[in-house]
Amino acid sequence: MSTDAQMLELAIKQAEIGLAEGGIPIGAVLAVGDEVLGVGHNRRVQMGSAIRHGETDALEEAGRQSAKTYAKATMYTTLSPCHMCTGAILLYGIKRVVIAENTTFMGAEDLLRDNGVELVHMESEHCVQMMTDFIAANPELWNEDIGE
């Protein structure tokens, strides 16, 4: 299995942990090569949080890192990054984002691309199904999470 596929598996595991906790099933991993800096998942329900999305939770778990480290890092996420997570990726100069799916939600991918971030799409049917089922069962919670 490639490093990208392995890291995305870790992110998917995070999403599944979130789901098992009663939360929104989105997970992320921040890694440099095969070294994991932080893993995270959406914690809106679990922590009553407005800012802990998958990606920002992984950044928070990774803690304070140098610009040099961020510049070598890849953000793996089970879902196309929203405006907030996109902004966090741009703030820290993360240059590569691997996205499991953007079928159930299209984030600010144009903004990432326009700022020179490399996007890799993995087209995970499993993640599409997980989010489709979740959104169908929890439309209000999902809308709240994307500010709608």
Next chain:
Amino acid sequence: MSTDAQMLELAIKQAEIGLAEGGIPIGAVLAVGDEVLGVGHNRRVQMGSAIRHGETDALEEAGRQSAKTYAKATMYTTLSPCHMCTGAILLYGIKRVVIAENTTFMGAEDLLRDNGVELVHMESEHCVQMMTDFIAANPELWNEDIGE
């Protein structure tokens, strides 16, 4: 004193609390009219946080709010919002941002403006001085906070 001036005073107090804690002196307030939803300040040092900037800390303290509430809210901040905080403002559809100063740091104001967010600049000499002094004394910490 106008509501804007009062709320900005509150944000400045938050920045000063952060400074007294040994942190980066940036504060924010999320409010609807004269009702404060949340106050916050940068907690990179205090919590070892990568995602608690002034604005995101105020959003976190405000907790889970409806899109209707965010649409009526103003974000008050002592410093021009970085990409991450800009993204959070866009995610939640906050339509108005009052900024104490953008002299010591220019955030993603164009992106806010391009997305229809009203920006109000208060040109606070006090905040310019506070940040100028802080950056001069802590250049590495400041660079870390803005991803440089």
